[in-house]
Amino acid sequence: MPKRIIVVLAGVLVLAAGISAQYTPWLYWTFLPKAHIDEIVGEASGEAAWNTVAEINAFNRERFDDEYSGNFFETQVVVRKLKSYGLPGIEVVTYPGGQAWRAVKGELWETKPVRQKIASIHDMLPMLASGSGSADVTGELVWIGRGTAKEILDAKIEGKVVVTEGSLMTAYGAATQQGAIGVIAISMSRPYFDPIQMPWSGIAPRRRPGDTPAGQAALPTQAAAKPAAPSFGFQLPVREGDILKRRLLANEKITVRAQVEAKMETADLENILCLIPGTDPAAGEVILSAHLFEGLQKQGANDNISGSACILEVARILNTLIAEGRLPKPQRGIRFIWGPEFSGIGKWVQANQATMERTLCNINMDMVGEWLSKNQAFFCLMRTTYGNPHYINDVMENYYRYLGEGNRERIQNRSTAARVPVRVVAPSGADEPFVYSIETHYGASDHEVFNDWGVGVPGIMMIAWPDKWYHTSGDVADKADPTQLKRAAIIGAAGAYTVAGADAEAAVRIAGEIAANATRRLGHQLVVSLETLNRATAESLAEDARFARDIFEASVMNEKDTLGSVLELAPGDASLSGHLAKMAKAVDGVGSAGLAALDAHRAMAAQKLGVRLAPVVPTELEKRAAKLVPRPTARVRENGYREYQKYVTAVPAAARAKYPVAGKDMVVANTAELQLLVNGRHSALDIKKMLDAQNERRSTLQAVLNYLEVLKLAGLVEW
Template sequence: MTLIILMQNWERSETMKRLLQLALVVGFCSITFRAGVAQEREDRTLLSWEQMRAIINEASGERALHHVLELVPYPRVRPLTEYELTFRESEVMAKFAREYGYSNVEIESFPSQGRLWQPIQGELWMVEPEARKLCDIYDVAVSLAANSESGEFQAEVVDVGSGSRGEDFAGKDVQGKIVLGSAGAGTLQRLGMFERGAVGVLSYSSLRPDSYPDQISSQSITANAPEGKKAGFGWSLSPRVAREMISFLSRGQKVVLRSVIKAETFPGELETVHATIPGDGSSDQDVMVSAHLYEGYIKQGANDDNSGCALTLEMGRAYIRLVKEGKLPPPKRTIHFLWVPEISGTNAWLNKHKDIKKRIIADLNFDMEGLRLSTSASFWVLHRTPDTFPTFLNDLSASILEFVANLMRERVRYRANGYRFTLPVVSPNGSQDPFYIMIDKHYGASDHVVYMQHGIPSVMFITWPDMWYHSSQDTPDKLDPTQFKRAAVVGTAAMSAIASAGDEMAMKVAAESMARGAERMGVAERKGLSYLADETDDAALLQAYKEARNTLRHAAEVEKAVIRSAAVLFNSPADGQKKLASLVAVVEKRASALQGEVDAFYQLCAEQKNARTMRPELTAAEKEAARTIAERVVGPGGGFGGFGGRGGTAGRARLSEVEQEALRKVPQHMTAELNILLGQKKSILEIRDFLSGEFEPLDLAYLTKYLTVMAKMGGVRLVTK
């Protein structure tokens, strides 16, 4: 009997244990589910969670990397037949695009100035103090500077240190010899060969000579030698090899080298690949996705920028499939994919296809996308458009980028979900790194600049820094399938949002821009208040107040233009402008409220300093600047980002030291915007206020002197009203 009772109690005990365990499991699942739901509500972007999950599941970083391996498996010596037919990379892109279901796939060629150069043999030998092969283009394709002349030369080496200034050559006889220097090959050619009679140059120019001593930079010399001169030859050396050579010379040993080069030239051409994903016919607008396939035909960078082409190819593949499966809405607008020789190819294509150009409402440009971020100490950076080109595109792109980046963080607030990323976006053979991102101000030097020059808003995605770009070490082994996958998710989502946008998406984008614009205006206020708070000179308090007011006024004008730009996404852009007018008015009210806060803080600062508050008035110099219009003079090669080709090294060399110092007074990070403003026929004061509002206060006297010198050089025209 006792045994029976014990057995019954044990059974009841086990049943209770199982019930308790079940309750705990159910409770844990409930907590986890609630946490997950709350988390998903916090993480939001312009596309739905369902759509983002579909993109995450489909986009393949492995496929993107495979594209790179097909495009540039290794830096190779390009066969001459490619110059007569089509280039390997163009064929690869066109082949995959057709397989993936792209439409209107076409390889197109445009003539270009100058001839193309391709070596078929290139060897550099040390003859003295020991016999050794130093370089062979079949080992390192970029070791021979582009445009080097064919021939066999043997000569003694002269070390000129940097070799970037005439003083570096003082007391050194380089006639008939080979110049060794750390300056770029083109600079050594000009100073060493053209001006002093050297037969060739050795450059060990390197971005990071101590961190990567075996890295060889991709370089070129000019084929257009002055009359009576020869172009000669140039070799790019690693810092390690150059230092060894310098060591020989420092010990008094003679260094003699022999250069053997055979090269062919071909008519200049710009080869582009174009493909489309057709819209549904409901819109007469188009969208562009861009990356550069070539940067010259000698350098074949895996990351710069075959990675961008490989990535965008995968974006299109994933998008086509998701639309076909009904997981993403079909595009209203035709999406164009353009893979080109950087900058020049984009310009040539847009100039020919003016009918398409006028329909493009946005471009997403991808330049250097696949690096493993942790190994290069890099961020994946979204470069916004400059304030001279306000657009919704910045906020649309930022929303999606930040959404994906937040998924790739392990957040302690959500540890009930487990110790992991919120939603892993990783590839089977890729890293498990966090997604290091940054949203930064505008930077040029890629194809997005050309689109803006043609009136098309464009943002750039890029990995930076890239420790290996423009060098012998820009190879596929540096790339990460996980980074490709994340970039593909961001790019595909942004592309889908623009291509399929109608009234509903347009309102979402306008709301995104309005909210982010409020944040940016808050940043502008904080910057302006800091001018007042940091000012220790009572007499300068008024100027700080003027700068604070200008910063807020500038921000408000930019944000109003951003809101207006979203009208293009509505089914009827004209109706969209009317609908958005009320939001523009709200921005103006916000600016007035913030201005009131600045006024109050100015009053407080004045009281603390026992200073008298004053109403800002124009000074005599400001009145003069307001009457003077500054216009850019466009010469051959002029355009976005330069001064018509008139402000180069030769022009600056003729200036006095005082004038050269004046050109250094406008910071480099302002000059691209300055050039755009010079094309808008603004007064000097308007230009100063714009630059000061976007960046930091710029002394009017500095800008005036800068423009006066540029006028002397022929790059700017100053007209008094």
């Protein structure tokens, strides 16, 4: 590449992160024709989605008996609405779920010096901690502060009910060992933001041995020998609990009666599915997912009835538009799944490996309905990792940007009638900008079922964060916004329909946008690498320079891998294949320019630090790692979701000991990601670089090689 071009490209890269926020205020585009996106926008109803949220979780409710003998209420609502919308292929698939704790009664009354109610599940369901045992006891209250070991020992709590403003579970485990008959915790969940919210909390049957927090006195060992009697945990919001706390600190003697009735119920894992079929069953599917249950006790309007309501609305939108001929029927099917987080959806995925093999990607919605301004939140797109590179990231980003930039009033447009050029607002929803963020990968939801090494379906997550009522009693329907739900449904519907209908022509457009976005992303990665050099010392410069190059090279590899994924939209199309090769070459050009900029910056850093500029040459270990190219065996996916783990566990300890991955100078930042990066093209050195580019902790090359050896012993990789 001519030197002049390298210099120009390097300058572009340095500026890329800064200019990414700029936008052409006269141009807004999507992958779909304008007529198609307008149909989706017009059909989408934030109110329909919000009504589903409100029907299921306007308040935290006690479950009815018939839910345990039939379908749970959430399942009933979703199935009824799917039928009313005319969705085809509706089915409820159940798997054994074991036993679930259920509260039948939970009352806490003060009996002396006055008679008054303190807590009841009929007032606020989370007031009784899950896992509480049946009891009818009377006891004196005693204050134990934060519930430290010393506070518990000093309080003389045997036969009493302790009150704490510390962790309910920790206090329960420690206090019951000392003979307490129950625990009352004052919630400290965002007390200054919302003094009446309480977390969904549970209690452990007993404290685990040796679990004393650092710096605290250990509890007497003989305490563990006390017989475990049925005991309970209650919690109070800080507004109410503070009154009780002040009375106890004033040495007032308070006696309470706790009446708890709880039982274990047999509870199945209920998954709901439906499929909008495509014109070509062999062309594959796109799957939208949302967890409808996060256990049976914990409830939440935004987490995650909003995600479930939103993919329900996506199903209605697309089914209506396709059935009425307002959108052409796509070649690929669009499947929807609702179920218990991880446990239920994971079971279905594991049982349907043939479907997974023809599934192109997953769009997972988790907490998508938050009223953004109330929560001070961004609506985030969590991308796939380098181990699952896929065009779905850029497809979804296209629609996030379309609504985000289009729903802003810009100073450039202030004199026009269309100050907000792509206004998308629900009639009863917030008329606010759409605040969004494109983020690096984050797991902890059902897209990880699809991203799993044993499944291999790239999945992204749509999520609002932060949520000021996350996992608390306050997560009810009034915290959700019809406008936000409408926008989320549009993005989900447009993204799924784009992939479902994409042909070779659409693939070319998607590839072009990936290449364009790659320039911006590589610009950001270049700045990260430059900052690594800026922070280097004379002693660390050589290693930091190597690291800076490595993570930039890793990002280039990921962009090229992402481009390669586009070929699945038109397999065997020679024209598309040639085009993708040209786009990859363009990304290589940007990469070369970035490396040239890094070399120039390294020279300046060496001059500033007064050290000799030594060439960056590979070590012997790096040379060996560069030649080792592992590939996964058929065993990885033969039994589906997470089943490969049993082979790793089965590797004998003596054999594993030969290949340590932890301890002195041994770091693998993320073993799950390391596994995903094994694809028969990445060398062990590439894998180390790609781990470093995605994690705060730097992996050590020997540890990466050692873990690959363990996987080889497990029969999961070969080379």
